[in-house]
Amino acid sequence: MVTVYVPRDTTACALGADAVAAAIAAEAASRNIDIELVRNGSRGLFWLETLVEVETPAGRMAYGPVNASDVAGLFDAGFYEGKQDSTLSWGPTEDIPYLKNQLRVNFARAGIIDPLSIDAYKAHGGYAGLTCALAMEAQVIVDEVKASGLRGRGGAAFPAGIKWQTVLDTPSEQKYIVCNADEGDSGTFADRLLMEADPFQLIEGMTIAGLGVGATQGYIYLRSEYPKAHDVLKTALANAYGAGYLGSDIAGSGKRFDLEVRLGAGAYICGEETSLLDSLEGKRGLVRAKPPLPAIVGLFGKPTVINNVLTLATVSAIFEKGADFYKGLGTGRSLGTLPMQLAGNIKRGGIVELAFGSTLRELMEDFGGGTASGRPMKAVQVGGPLGAYLPESEWDIVLDYEAFAAAKAMLGHGGVVVFDDSVDMLEQARFAMEFCAVESCGKCTPCRIGSIRGVEVIDKIRGSDGDERQRDDNLILLEELCDTMEFGSLCAMGGLTPFPVRSAVKHFPEDFGA
Amino acid sequence: MSTNVQQAAVQEILDGMKTMPGALLPILHEVQHTLGFIPADCVPAIAEALNLSRAEVHGVISFYHHFRSEPAGKHVVQICRAEACQAVGAKALEAHVQTSLDVSTGDTTADRNLTVEPVYCLGNCACGPSVQIGEDIYARVTPERFDALMADLDINGGAE
Numbered sequence: 160m161v162t163v164y165v166p167r168d169t170t171a172c173a174l175g176a177d178a179v180a181a182a183i184a185a186e187a188a189s190r191n192i193d194i195e196l197v198r199n200g201s202r203g204l205f206w207l208e209t210l211v212e213v214e215t216p217a218g219r220m221a222y223g224p225v226n227a228s229d230v231a232g233l234f235d236a237g238f239y240e241g242k243q244d245s246t247l248s249w250g251p252t253e254d255i256p257y258l259k260n261q262l263r264v265n266f267a268r269a270g271i272i273d274p275l276s277i278d279a280y281k282a283h284g285g286y287a288g289l290t291c292a293l294a295m296e297a298q299v300i301v302d303e304v305k306a307s308g309l310r311g312r313g314g315a316a317f318p319a320g321i322k323w324q325t326v327l328d329t330p331s332e333q334k335y336i337v338c339n340a341d342e343g344d345s346g347t348f349a350d351r352l353l354m355e356a357d358p359f360q361l362i363e364g365m366t367i368a369g370l371g372v373g374a375t376q377g378y379i380y381l382r383s384e385y386p387k388a389h390d391v392l393k394t395a396l397a398n399a400y401g402a403g404y405l406g407s408d409i410a411g412s413g414k415r416f417d418l419e420v421r422l423g424a425g426a427y428i429c430g431e432e433t434s435l436l437d438s439l440e441g442k443r444g445l446v447r448a449k450p451p452l453p454a455i456v457g458l459f460g461k462p463t464v465i466n467n468v469l470t471l472a473t474v475s476a477i478f479e480k481g482a483d484f485y486k487g488l489g490t491g492r493s494l495g496t497l498p499m500q501l502a503g504n505i506k507r508g509g510i511v512e513l514a515f516g517s518t519l520r521e522l523m524e525d526f527g528g529g530t531a532s533g534r535p536m537k538a539v540q541v542g543g544p545l546g547a548y549l550p551e552s553e554w555d556i557v558l559d560y561e562a563f564a565a566a567k568a569m570l571g572h573g574g575v576v577v578f579d580d581s582v583d584m585l586e587q588a589r590f591a592m593e594f595c596a597v598e599s600c601g602k603c604t605p606c607r608i609g610s611i612r613g614v615e616v617i618d619k620i621r622g623s624d625g626d627e628r629q630r631d632d633n634l635i636l637l638e639e640l641c642d643t644m645e646f647g648s649l650c651a652m653g654g655l656t657p658f659p660v661r662s663a664v665k666h667f668p669e670d671f672g673a
Numbered sequence: 674m675s676t677n678v679q680q681a682a683v684q685e686i687l688d689g690m691k692t693m694p695g696a697l698l699p700i701l702h703e704v705q706h707t708l709g710f711i712p713a714d715c716v717p718a719i720a721e722a723l724n725l726s727r728a729e730v731h732g733v734i735s736f737y738h739h740f741r742s743e744p745a746g747k748h749v750v751q752i753c754r755a756e757a758c759q760a761v762g763a764k765a766l767e768a769h770v771q772t773s774l775d776v777s778t779g780d781t782t783a784d785r786n787l788t789v790e791p792v793y794c795l796g797n798c799a800c801g802p803s804v805q806i807g808e809d810i811y812a813r814v815t816p817e818r819f820d821a822l823m824a825d826l827d828i829n830g831g832a833e
């Protein structure tokens with residue numbers, strides 16, 4: 160019996176993985192070869208999907224990118240015995256430089272195990288962290304998170320332990336753990352892959368959070384654009400209940416934690432934490448003014464920890480491996496690892512998890528291999544639709560929160576969207592305003608109206624057609640509008656939309672008729 | 674489906690779900706999943722079951738891009754408009770879709786076979802342009818690939 164792995168994540172399936180799996184099963188049957196087909200998550204090497212792996216005595220061997228039409232040839236070349244005769248052979252998966260040169264903590268199990276199998280999860284270190292946490296007092300759990308240096312991975316990079324302390328210190332009969340799985344930023348898919356490839360890591364992290372702050376109910380707020388993640392989570396939750404890792408007696412401890420997944424409904428603003436809470440309560444996703452902090456008055460008015468998927472998942476690793484291990488990685492005040500996501504016009508797109516401290520250029524060139532189109536790179540947007548566009552002169556920037564803040568840019572959730580030299584940066588600035596207009600919650604005027612005005616002003620710059628006066632007047636107007644949005648908006652939607660706009664004007668003036 | 678049948682289906686959903694905390698979004702999802710859209714004449718029943726005003730329920734339905742108050746075409750095609758897909762030709766793809774199907778984004782074809790909608794990121798940003806047809810997401814969708822997908826849809830369970 161040979162074990163063959165074919166990924167089941169969204170991107171692999173979008174590239175035909177289901178057809179590859181079916182072809183492998185059919186071909187094996189017709190050749191009387193006994194195989195066990197496992198649908199693993201993905202390793203996150205999306206440029207190699209569909210990446211088929213075969214278990215051999217010498218480790219797992221990789222073949223990719225495989226299309227259904229390649230399958231018969233792979234059998235002819237003896238791939239099921241781990242032979243390396245096919246043009247699609249990559250040798251041992253772990254030796255592929257893209258993977259080998261990463262430091263995987265969050266994605267250590269991704270693509271290796273069947274995401275729905277608790278046994279496989281436990282065989283790879285899963286639930287060891289919960290076992291430790293169950294033996295700790297709540298305050299010790301929170302202290303451990305503080306000691307790890309973990310900061311929120313959803314964008315604002317707020318220290319997780321400090322948020323948890325506030326919830327622990329706020330007395331209440333009911334408290335909640337909410338996972339922000341709204342992952343709305345273009346160019347990001349780390350949350351999605353984590354949920355599709357290793358969902359128990361998140362479930363375990365949320366359970367530890369519940370123990371840490373005294374919350375017995377958790378919700379995962381998942382964007383509706385992620386149907387596969389939804390299916391995986393539903394089954395994983397059922398399996399965790401079935402195995403006694405959720406419910407009224409977690410792992411025989413007598414302690415309770417219940418967890419449910421809830422779907423968003425296609426609103427980017429519902430990734431903002433207070434809007435998300437309103438949405439979970441069944442309302443329109445309007446941003447709430449802070450204070451009060453959600454940690455004190457959160458979901459249904461109760462103290463609530465709200466953290467990103469990666470933040471909560473990392474907690475399991477911290478309790479498995481220790482806070483010292485985690486804080487030993489990284490640089491300055493950015494500790495641990497950050498899963499970066501290479502997207503857009505890039506030759507080798509995927510997840511690249513590294514300790515903080517490498518540079519953007521290393522990421523895009525060494526891992527990414529340049530553009531997919533083969534044309535020169537022109538601009539890179541880091542940190543989602545509210546992040547700045549960076550020109551080549553800034554690509555040596557170090558991947559850490561403070562370095563990005565100093566450059567008036569944002570590391571955010573770690574998305575890196577690459578554009579080649581055919582991009583028109585005026586169009587990108589216009590899109591930033593248009594996106595804000597479409598997705599604004601509507602509560603404040605600078606955001607709601609300012610973004611619509613922004614589109615109009617940029618259209619006038621485009622239409623100035625050599626009329627320098629018209630262009631310059633409108634560039635000044637655009638700058639004033641950006642000021643109004645930056646300083647007059649309640650949340651970062653309106654407040655940060657000026658960043659991509661201004662960076663486009665500043666770094667690429669030629670696209671604005673200069 | 675007649676209005677009565679629709680209302681009975683909605684009532685059944687309400688009976689099963691109305692006591693869950695924050696029930697409105699899960700209920701709306703379930704109604705849309707069952708009926709394909711959220712009929713305006715079901716709003717009063719939903720409002721009553723949850724002790725909300727009709728305006729509140731209507732406000733929620735219209736706030737979220739995902740919910741629809743009108744039936745869609747037989748197939749829903751969503752085209753990603755976000756930055757990572759823009760970087761690999763999403764705009765040209767959307768233009769191609771509009772001309773080849775003779776429909777603007779947000780509308781349904783005259784034969785009611787296809788509804789074309791914008792979507793802002795499907796999490797497939799390393800292999801765009803991304804398109805979702807029904808429940809399935811497709812990667813690296815060039816105009817040619819899109820035409821092939823449409824031809825496939827016609828053969829396998831497309832227009833009657």
Ligand SMILES: Cc1cc2nc3c(=O)[nH]c(=O)nc-3n(C[C@H](O)[C@H](O)[C@H](O)COP(=O)(O)O)c2cc1C
Nearest residue numbers: 311312313339341342343430431432466467470651
């Ligand atoms: C417009 C907007 C969109 C956001 N979208 C997300 C999102 O999709 N996912 C996320 O985790 N955080 C998002 N955030 C950040 C959250 O408000 C919040 O900071 C985060 O959930 C806190 O968790 P963390 O500390 O673990 O990062 C968004 C913020 C804003 C202003």
Ligand code: SF4
Nearest residue numbers: 600602603606650653
């Ligand atoms: S800035 Fe925009 S999204 Fe944020 S609260 Fe104001 S209107 Fe809503």
Ligand code: FES
Nearest residue numbers: 753758795797798
């Ligand atoms: S930007 Fe299109 S899938 Fe993410």
